[in-house]
Amino acid sequence: MFEKILIANRGEIALRIHRACHEMGIQTVAVHSTADADAMHVRLADESVCIGEPAPRASYLNAAAILSAAELTGATAIHPGYGFLSENANFAEMVEAHGFTFIGPTPEHIRVMGDKLAAKALMRDLGIPVVPGSEEAIEDIEVAMRTAEDIGYPVLVKAAHGGGGRGMRIATSPQEIRSAISIARAEAESHFKNGAVYLEKYLAKPRHIEIQILADTHGNVVHFGERDCSLQRRHQKLLEEAPSPALNADQRAEIGNLVSAGVANLGYRGVGTLEFLFEDGVFYFMEMNTRLQVEHPVTEMISGVDLVREQIRIASGAPLGYYQNDIHLQGHSIECRITAENAKTFTPSPGYIADYHAPGGLGVRIDSAIYAGYTVPPYYDSMIAKLIVHGRTRNEALMRLRRALDECVIDGIDTTIPLFQSLITDRDFVNGDYDIHWLERFVGLED
Numbered sequence: 001m002f003e004k005i006l007i008a009n010r011g012e013i014a015l016r017i018h019r020a021c022h023e024m025g026i027q028t029v030a031v032h033s034t035a036d037a038d039a040m041h042v043r044l045a046d047e048s049v050c051i052g053e054p055a056p057r058a059s060y061l062n063a064a065a066i067l068s069a070a071e072l073t074g075a076t077a078i079h080p081g082y083g084f085l086s087e088n089a090n091f092a093e094m095v096e097a098h099g100f101t102f103i104g105p106t107p108e109h110i111r112v113m114g115d116k117l118a119a120k121a122l123m124r125d126l127g128i129p130v131v132p133g134s135e136e137a138i139e140d141i142e143v144a145m146r147t148a149e150d151i152g153y154p155v156l157v158k159a160a161h162g163g164g165g166r167g168m169r170i171a172t173s174p175q176e177i178r179s180a181i182s183i184a185r186a187e188a189e190s191h192f193k194n195g196a197v198y199l200e201k202y203l204a205k206p207r208h209i210e211i212q213i214l215a216d217t218h219g220n221v222v223h224f225g226e227r228d229c230s231l232q233r234r235h236q237k238l239l240e241e242a243p244s245p246a247l248n249a250d251q252r253a254e255i256g257n258l259v260s261a262g263v264a265n266l267g268y269r270g271v272g273t274l275e276f277l278f279e280d281g282v283f284y285f286m287e288m289n290t291r292l293q294v295e296h297p298v299t300e301m302i303s304g305v306d307l308v309r310e311q312i313r314i315a316s317g318a319p320l321g322y323y324q325n326d327i328h329l330q331g332h333s334i335e336c337r338i339t340a341e342n343a344k345t346f347t348p349s350p351g352y353i354a355d356y357h358a359p360g361g362l363g364v365r366i367d368s369a370i371y372a373g374y375t376v377p378p379y380y381d382s383m384i385a386k387l388i389v390h391g392r393t394r395n396e397a398l399m400r401l402r403r404a405l406d407e408c409v410i411d412g413i414d415t416t417i418p419l420f421q422s423l424i425t426d427r428d429f430v431n432g433d434y435d436i437h438w439l440e441r442f443v444g445l446e447d
């Protein structure tokens, strides 16, 4: 087992990884930008190294500085968390070329899944149903028009190397397709330095259902059922729950087993998430994320398995040590992503946190790196806390979430807590009756 792990991230996820390491008796090295010198992930780590200026490019994306920090401190493995370098195949390659262990899949798997068209082709070959659409990047507008006719309007133009909900445009008719392609292309080019786009059937009222898997280096694969991440704004998740109110046990077992078998065929290692759209009882694969997800805690709450600990064990070469039949999902869990934003306008609200009180009690978990007296810097993602609850039933989880939100005090900045407080009084949400477009109507945003 590793003695010292470098955590190449910041905020709540850096702390989350630190916690798993310390419970395993592993020392931690934090890296940080000059803006994060007082951050909790730095304060709690055993050692820390400043790796650059606030801009992510200069620090958290600075592979050379991160590798130097690992060298300097004698860390032998690097955990990338999510975001930043976590899905960068070149980084994973560099880590291994320098003799460190990358806590994640092989660079080859990261690379192929980072190309959504290649990932869809691979999954189709493995017998996993995919969203109907073009099989290659769009080169020629005439070909794109024919593909769109074949799959039927409306269609979605998507960035082949996209992420974070960017580089997506709907075309409802042939007249709109040309401009949708050029807008999506320009957005993809500016965000991902790769303008490749493709077409997909635009599903009108699907749910976003994703399956969590775990694979060791000895050929064992298990799944932990699904997370329902349909509550989204601008294609970004705000609240996730497990299990999904829309699936029954047979559907769960069927898609879970299909995914496990496919992943076993791939020879994949580590944690992974296969994202699907689910409409009228049918699953359509969208993409695979080759890293820990923000919403992984809801799966941990219903399974009792520490996914970060499992990532570290797998990276060290240990076998899973259990089978699918040993995994028992219990109760219901909900996560709210609390951001430093105005709950009505979503205007960013970084700044000084004058007072902070975290909710507690049975079945309540807070994953956060904020504290009273902390200043939320303006340079990074606006998420400041994940509030996760667990209950024996969905109703118990909802009641617990309501009282936990009421207990939470974050003074000095705007947060999205009021949005969640109104959400949990809504009848559709309470009934579990929502699709991926529901939340945008709820917050009055339709684009």
Ligand code: ADP
Binding pocket: 131, 156, 162, 163, 164, 165, 166, 200, 201, 202, 203, 204, 206, 208, 232, 235, 236, 275, 277, 286, 287, 436
């Ligand atoms: P990203 O990698 O940018 O997050 P995804 O492919 O995961 O992109 O899609 C993000 C979200 O966009 C999905 O959760 C869903 O809400 C919406 N979406 C993606 N593809 C489709 C589609 N074919 N039809 C309808 N909505 C879609």
